[in-house]
Amino acid sequence: MLSKLPINLEKIDEKDMDREILRAGIIAELDAINLYEQMAAMANDKNIKAILLDIAKEEKTHIGEFQAMLLNRDKQQVEELEEGKKEVKEEVGE
Secondary structure, three states, X not given: OOOOOOOXXXXXXXXHHHHHHHHHHHXXXXXXXXXXXXXXXXXXXXXXXXXXXXXXXXXXXHHHHHHHXXXXXXXXXXXXXXXXXXXXXXXXXX
């Protein structure tokens, strides 16, 4: 049910390991958000739906935690995120 890691962590150079672990954590949290939101959409019980959506929201916080740590460790990622923001502004005005 959960996604497979896109890379084999056993083959990662030791100097890159922490960044790749953080990226894998982000992937896991995105999977969890998708799962909980899909289940909430299917749930008939409003209380179950509410709990699932609350848990999905918590997972979004976890992404922020992983991302903050990743950005502290990968300056190229910081630059590329900024570049992505600029491109969106230029292309669609948001």
